[in-house]
Amino acid sequence: MSKERLIILDGHSLMNRAFYALPPLTNTEGLHTNALYGFTNMLIKMKEEIKPNYIVCTFDRKAPTFRHEEYKEYKAGRKRMPEELAEQFPVLKDLLQLMAIDIFEIDGFEADDLIGTLSKFAEKNDIEVYVVTGDRDALQLASDNIKVVITKKGMSEKEIYDKNRMIEDFGVTPTQFIDVKGLMGDSSDNIPGVPGIGEKTAYKLIQQYGSIENLLQNIDNVTGNKVKQNLLEYSEQAIFSKRLATIITDVPIDISLDSIKSKESFDIDGLRQMFFRLQFKSLLERLPIDDSEADKGVKALEEVVNYKTIDSIDKFESLAKEFKEEIYFSLEFSDLNVYSKCKIQKIYISFNNDNYVITFNSLFEEEKDRTINVIKDIFENKALKKVGYDNKASYLLFNRIGINLEGVIFDIKVAAYLIDSSKGEYELSNLIGEYLKVDIRKDDEDIHIKQTSYLKNLKEVLEQKIKEYDMDKLLYEVEQPLTEVLAAVEAEGFKVDTEKLEELGVKFKKEIEIVQNDIYSLSGEEFNIGSPKQLGKILFEKLDLPVIKKTKTGYSTNAEVLEELMDKHPIIEKILYYRQLTKLHSTYVEGLKSVIDTDGKIHSSLNQTVTTTGRLSSTEPNLQNIPIKYELGREIRKVFIPNEAECIILSADYSQIELRVLAHIAEDENLIDAFINHSDIHTKTASEVFRVPIDEVTSLMRSRAKAVNFGIVYGIGDFSLAKDLKITKKEAKIYIDTYFERYPNVKKYMEDIVKGAKDQSFVTTILNRRRYIPEITASNHMVKALGERLAMNTPIQGSAADIIKLAMVNVYKELKQRNLKSTLILQVHDELILNVYKEELKEVQAIVKKEMEQVLELKVPLEVDVNLGDTWYEAK
Numbered sequence: 001m002s003k004e005r006l007i008i009l010d011g012h013s014l015m016n017r018a019f020y021a022l023p024p025l026t027n028t029e030g031l032h033t034n035a036l037y038g039f040t041n042m043l044i045k046m047k048e049e050i051k052p053n054y055i056v057c058t059f060d061r062k063a064p065t066f067r068h069e070e071y072k073e074y075k076a077g078r079k080r081m082p083e084e085l086a087e088q089f090p091v092l093k094d095l096l097q098l099m100a101i102d103i104f105e106i107d108g109f110e111a112d113d114l115i116g117t118l119s120k121f122a123e124k125n126d127i128e129v130y131v132v133t134g135d136r137d138a139l140q141l142a143s144d145n146i147k148v149v150i151t152k153k154g155m156s157e158k159e160i161y162d163k164n165r166m167i168e169d170f171g172v173t174p175t176q177f178i179d180v181k182g183l184m185g186d187s188s189d190n191i192p193g194v195p196g197i198g199e200k201t202a203y204k205l206i207q208q209y210g211s212i213e214n215l216l217q218n219i220d221n222v223t224g225n226k227v228k229q230n231l232l233e234y235s236e237q238a239i240f241s242k243r244l245a246t247i248i249t250d251v252p253i254d255i256s257l258d259s260i261k262s263k264e265s266f267d268i269d270g271l272r273q274m275f276f277r278l279q280f281k282s283l284l285e286r287l288p289i290d291d292s293e294a295d296k297g298v299k300a301l302e303e304v305v306n307y308k309t310i311d312s313i314d315k316f317e318s319l320a321k322e323f324k325e326e327i328y329f330s331l332e333f334s335d336l337n338v339y340s341k342c343k344i345q346k347i348y349i350s351f352n353n354d355n356y357v358i359t360f361n362s363l364f365e366e367e368k369d370r371t372i373n374v375i376k377d378i379f380e381n382k383a384l385k386k387v388g389y390d391n392k393a394s395y396l397l398f399n400r401i402g403i404n405l406e407g408v409i410f411d412i413k414v415a416a417y418l419i420d421s422s423k424g425e426y427e428l429s430n431l432i433g434e435y436l437k438v439d440i441r442k443d444d445e446d447i448h449i450k451q452t453s454y455l456k457n458l459k460e461v462l463e464q465k466i467k468e469y470d471m472d473k474l475l476y477e478v479e480q481p482l483t484e485v486l487a488a489v490e491a492e493g494f495k496v497d498t499e500k501l502e503e504l505g506v507k508f509k510k511e512i513e514i515v516q517n518d519i520y521s522l523s524g525e526e527f528n529i530g531s532p533k534q535l536g537k538i539l540f541e542k543l544d545l546p547v548i549k550k551t552k553t554g555y556s557t558n559a560e561v562l563e564e565l566m567d568k569h570p571i572i573e574k575i576l577y578y579r580q581l582t583k584l585h586s587t588y589v590e591g592l593k594s595v596i597d598t599d600g601k602i603h604s605s606l607n608q609t610v611t612t613t614g615r616l617s618s619t620e621p622n623l624q625n626i627p628i629k630y631e632l633g634r635e636i637r638k639v640f641i642p643n644e645a646e647c648i649i650l651s652a653d654y655s656q657i658e659l660r661v662l663a664h665i666a667e668d669e670n671l672i673d674a675f676i677n678h679s680d681i682h683t684k685t686a687s688e689v690f691r692v693p694i695d696e697v698t699s700l701m702r703s704r705a706k707a708v709n710f711g712i713v714y715g716i717g718d719f720s721l722a723k724d725l726k727i728t729k730k731e732a733k734i735y736i737d738t739y740f741e742r743y744p745n746v747k748k749y750m751e752d753i754v755k756g757a758k759d760q761s762f763v764t765t766i767l768n769r770r771r772y773i774p775e776i777t778a779s780n781h782m783v784k785a786l787g788e789r790l791a792m793n794t795p796i797q798g799s800a801a802d803i804i805k806l807a808m809v810n811v812y813k814e815l816k817q818r819n820l821k822s823t824l825i826l827q828v829h830d831e832l833i834l835n836v837y838k839e840e841l842k843e844v845q846a847i848v849k850k851e852m853e854q855v856l857e858l859k860v861p862l863e864v865d866v867n868l869g870d871t872w873y874e875a876k
Contacts, residue, residue, distance in 0.1 A: 003128045003145075005050055008115050009057040009101075010133035014039050015092065017134035017151055019085045024783060026774035027279045028420050030761040032084040036092055037280060042132075042151065043099075044286055050130055054257070056102045056118060058111040059089075082779035091278070098271040109251050112137055116247035119146045121255050130160075137181070137189075140247055142166050142174040171207045179206045179215075182242030191241045194234045196226055212238050273437050279423075281430050284439065305450045307355035313367040313374070316358060320374050326385040326409075327351045327378075328455035330428070332448050333397050337620050339491065339603040344397050348452040355453050364401075375403055382406045387459050389413050389428050389451075391480070392608060395487030405484070412455060414479045415462040417609035418471050422772055426609055435461045474767045478806050479608065485812040485824065486606045486616075492823045492835070493601030494623070494640050494872075501592060501639045508585040511632060515578045522571040529578055532557045545569060580630060588626060588636045595621050602640075606827065613794055614769045614801035616827055624828045637873035643835050647822075648868050650841075651875035652848045654804065654830040655863040656681055658713050661799045664858040665766070668745035675860035682706040688742035689735055708735050712746065713796050715789035750792050757791035765798035766856065767806075803855055803862070804830055810851040820844065833872065841868075 018038025025034040047055070096103055104114045115131055119141050122129045129146040131138050139161055142148045148161045166174050184202035185193020197205075205222070209215040215222070216235050222228045231238065268287065275284045310316050328350040335341035347358040363371045378384065379398060388394050389412040391405070398405045416426045428451045429440045436457055440450050466475050520526050523542065527534045536555030539545045548564050549556035559579075565572045595602055607617045618624040627633040642649055659681055663671035674684045686697040686705035697705075704725055711721050722732035740747035754776070757763050762772045771794045776787030804827065811832065812824055822844045826833040832852070836844045845866055852864045869875035 003126060004053040005128045005130065006054040006056070006118070006122045007046055007050060007052045007130045007132060008118050009043065009055065010111055010115060010131070010135060010138065011057045011059040011089075011092070011103075012111060013134040014042065014132065014151065015085065015088065018042070019082070019088075024084070024774040024778050026761065026772060027277065028772075029277075030772070030774075031091070031278075032088055032774065032777075033278050033280075035085055035088045036095065036278060037283070039092060040095060040280065040283055044283065046130070046132060046149075052130070054122075054127070055099075056104055057096050058114040058118070059103065059105040060111045061105050061107050084777055084779060091274075095271070095274055098267045098274055100266040104253065106251065106253060109248065113248040113251050114253065116141055116249040117251040117253060118255065120249040122146075125257065137186075137245070137247065139166060140174050140177045140181075140245075141249075171203060176206050176210065178242055178246050179210075179212045181245035182212050182238050183215075185241055186245065189244070191244050192234075192237055193241045194230050194238050196230045201227065212242050272433075272439055276434050276437050279434060281433075284433060305355060305446065305453045307357055307446070307449045307453075310356055310358040311362065313363055313370045316363060316371070316374050319356060319358075320377050323349075323351055323378060323384055326387065328387045328452060328459075329394075330389050330448060330452045330455070331394055331397055333393065336393060336396070337605065338597065339396075339400075339493065340598045342397060342400060344401070346448065348449050350452045350455060355449050357449050372401060372403070375401070379403055380406050385409045387412070387455055389455065392483040392487050392490075395484050396490055399487060399491045408480070408483075410459050410463070411480050411483055412458055412462065413609055414483065415459075415466055415475060418475055418479060418769065419462065419465045419469065420772065421609075421612045421614065421770070424610065432458060469770055470768045471770070474769055474802065478767065478802060478809060481809045481813075482608060482805050485808050486608060488812065489606060489824050489826065490603050492825050493597065493599065493603040494825050494833075495601050495643050495835075496592065496596050497639050497641045497871075498593075498596065498600070500641075501589065504635060504639060505585070505589045507635075508581060508589055508632065512578065512581050512585065515574055515581060519571060519574050519578060522569070522574065529575065530582070535575070539565070539569075539571070543569060543571065577630065580627060581632065584627060584633055584636065587621070591621055592636075592639070604826070611801075612771050614765065614771075614798045614805075615829070616801075616805070618828075623826060634873060637876060638871045640872035641870065646838055647835050648838055648841065648870065649872055649875040650822075650834040650836045650844065650848065651867045651869075651872070652832045652834070652852055653865045653867075653876075654800075654852065655865055657800045657803065657830050657862070658796050659709055660858065660860045660862060661766070661796050661803070662713055662746065662749075663860045665795055665799065666743075666746045666749035667859065668743045668749075670743050671746065672859050678863075682709060685709050685739070685742075689738045691738075704735065708739050712736075712739060713793060715750070715792035717785075753795060754788050754791050757787070763791050763794050765795050765802050767799070767802040769798045769802060771798065800830065804832070807852045807855045808832060810855060811848055814847045814851055815844070818843070818847075831876075833875070836868075 015035045019035035022034040022038050024032065025037060026032055043055075046052075093103060104118065105111070106114065112135070115133070115138060119129045119131060123143065123145045127145075130149055131141060131146065132149045132151070134151045136150060138148045139150075142161045142165070143163050146162070150159045150161065151157070152159060161169070163174055166172065166177065170177065170180075172180060180199075180202045181191065181193070183194050183197050183205060184199050185191045193202075205215055205227075206212075209218060216231065216238070219228060219231055222231065272284065272287060275287070310319055330348045331344050332346040332348070333342060333344050335343065343361065344364075345361045347360045349356045349358065360371070375398070379386070380403060384407050386405075386408045387410040388408060391408050391411045391414070394408075395405050412428065412431065413426045416431050417423075429442065429447065432438050432440060432451060432454045436454055438454065440447055444450065466472060516529065519529055523538045525538075525542075527538060529535060533554055535557045539557065540547050540555050545565055545568050547555060548561040549558075559576070562572050562576055592602065597603055602621065602623070604618050604623045605620045607619060610617045616624075626636050628637075640649070659671075660675055662668075663675055670688070671681075674681050680702075682702050682705045683694060683697050685708060686692075686701040687694045689705055689708060690697070690701050692701070707721065707724055711724070716724075716736075718729050718733040718736055721727075721736065722729045725732065753763060757773050757776045761774065761777070762770050764770050771790075773787050773790050773794070775783050776791055778784045778787060808824065808827060815822060815824070820837075820840050820843070822834055822836040822840045824832060825835045832848065834844065834848065849864050849866060853862045855862065867875050
């Protein structure tokens with residue numbers, strides 16, 4: 001019969017390790033959660049691997065211990081625990097209670113002493129012990145029955161030590177490990193040890209003499225005068241250090257095996273609700289934890305949802321007549337990434353607390369016309385209000401079958417994104433879990449109808465949050481109307497000249513071959529340019545260039561390293577160019593070929609709920625990030641052409657929108673004045689920074705001023721500016737200081753926004769788009785500096801996103817209202833691209849310019865540059 005097992009958790013040590021191992025995380029309350037996540041994740045893994053009968057957790061108390069009383073310098077100089085970590089401990093104790101894990105802490109003793117006492121108690125009761133800690137001090141407890149699990153590399157790796165492993169790895173027994181500590185001391189605990197004796201010497205001496213006491217008795221045999229002299233001089237300190245390092249194993253505490261084996265008090269319901277609160281999505285999916293009672297908890301939490309299946313056209317026609325005022329719906333579909341293949345499989349509708357599953361695909365195949373007519377009656381009826389999840393997909397899918405979705409009043413996914421833009425994913429089951437505290441299993445065959453049945457409750461909660469955050473305008477006038485616009489843009493697509501694409505492919509291959517041969521010529525041999533190992537040998541061994549950075553596998557040859565080597569050898573520029581060319585060829589020449597749909601167009605997905613700033617992102621393929629540094633990169637835009645011969649591409653681009661937003665938000669008179677007077681802002685800034693008249697500004701001055709202007713928007717410091725401009729840090733600091741001197745309100749804005757972000761943990765845009773910035777209160781200097789830069793930039797970049805999105809909505813509405821054939825076909829950052837019929841050109845140009853420039857009333861004018869062309873390349 002196998003032994004029972006006990007896990008003892010070293011609470012403070014594990015939380016500390018998790019806190020520094022994981023990036024800053026916060027929930028919507030602003031509570032830091034990274035240590036909690038790391039600790040809980042580790043605990044669940046340990047439970048799965050070890051399958052313990054008992055688990056306990058120990059903590060240190062603030063009260064001094066007997067060690068402090070004996071030695072006032074004990075642990076002196078330790079840094080104070082960061083507030084971001086301290087605030088997580090009370091929540092951890094709540095979590096442990098929900099998991100029925102007993103907590104042990106007592107004044108006068110450290111957690112280590114409690115761990116020692118609990119370990120020895122369990123050992124006497126023939127229980128196998130696993131001590132889980134990040135602190136190597138616990139190694140002295142290892143025995144045949146006590147295993148010490150040391151977490152390494154953050155929380156992801158661990159080493160397990162018993163008595164034999166200790167002897168194998170260190171050449172000393174666990175007990176002798178205390179003597180080693182007594183000799184070498186411990187800087188983290190401020191244990192003095194013996195001066196001049198480090199780890200290597202301490203192990204050697206204890207391996208030879210067995211203990212400090214025996215070593216001192218045989219001091220005459222010790223070789224090395226300095227070591228011997230220090231041992232004689234600090235013998236008492238060595239003995240005392242050993243005492244300080246010794247873990248006590250007989251702390252007076254009551255231990256009852258029955259009380260710590262309290263599985264029946266495992267609160268699965270409470271634990272799930274806590275995980276929802278902390279937003280531990282991945283951990284939620286791993287509950288319940290090997291606990292028979294937990295299954296009951298899940299079933300009790302998940303309500304049974306009754307529904308009717310509508311699998312005949314007669315039933316569907318009859319049902320459609322019942323719908324009044326408001327319905328809640330979602331779609332099940334296939335192949336959304338390929339426009340010509342995307343199809344609705346089923347429609348789920350919740351109405352008056354009744355739920356329906358409409359087997360749309362089978363009805364459509366059997367009775368196409370009648371099915372379409374019923375769908376029109378429901379989904380083109382403006383008076384019938386609709387609440388959906390991911391309405392952009394619904395608009396797109398209905399568009400495929402000729403249905404114009406009308407009457408949509410709320411989008412669950414978009415609202416959840418606005419409330420917290422940092423999640424990245426907004427799965428409906430997770431939102432139901434987070435906001436309604438209801439768990440719907442991912443493998444549930446009825447998942448879609450169950451999710452739809454909760455849309456009404458979810459809408460009520462999210463609607464209240466939107467109101468509380470003052471985001472009504474942003475949701476109802478920008479983001480929700482935008483779902484229809486984006487669906488229309490995706491459905492329209494961008495036509496591709498396939499012949500031109502083939503020609504471009506040939507051109508790329510030829511250029512790649514030329515650059516490859518140039519690299520071989522400069523290196524003196526042929527090699528695999530794509531292999532970092534081979535490239536490293538060429539650059540740092542054969543060409544003897546200075547090594548900038550090394551990795552575990554050899555020399556680093558990443559872009560940052562190559563940039564630093566740019567002026568050291570002509571081969572560097574060729575390698576960077578080669579990398580860009582091969583990437584462009586694979587991603588945008590061969591890559592584009594694979595995503596051209598049956599209509600000869602590319603239907604890129606424009607994602608509305610991905611970025612934390614509010615900007616749209618483009619995927620399948622990404623048309624927003626075609627690199628244009630090199631001419632061949634720019635030429636990729638030549639393959640994008642108008643829909644028909646009588647059409648033309650129109651590109652409308654905001655001029656310096658982020659600097660205009662900065663002028664508006666910062667209310668800086670000098671900056672506002674420059675835009676009102678239509679000055680060249682970079683020349684104006686150069687004049688201010690370099691203190692010269694405008695007509696004496698050189699092209700170099702303007703270029704540097706431009707870098708300062710855009711750098712300021714991103715919270716750039718003197719180090720980064722110096723690197724970008726290849727000037728000294730001192731010069732860069734003068735540029736920035738002079739800039740702030742000439743534009744004092746910009747500096748004030750930067751200071752105020754950072755302070756505000758620290759106070760409330762988020763920043764907002766002109767339209768109250770909110771972004772949480774947990775990094776700004778981090779104890780790590782680098783992370784905190786990143787948070788400050790994000791705080792400075794987000795209101796600017798996010799407001800620019802608000803503006804371009806609202807402009808898209810207004811342009812789309814106006815084109816639709818006037819029944820024009822011209823359409824929006826893409827948005828790239830601050831630019832709108834349209835396919836325009838030539839007979840409508842004058843009217844469309846006027847619409848686009850007016851709607852974009854008058855979209856919001858700012859303290860400075862918004863200016864739009866409009867260009868035309870027979871390709872995207874020409875228009876841009």
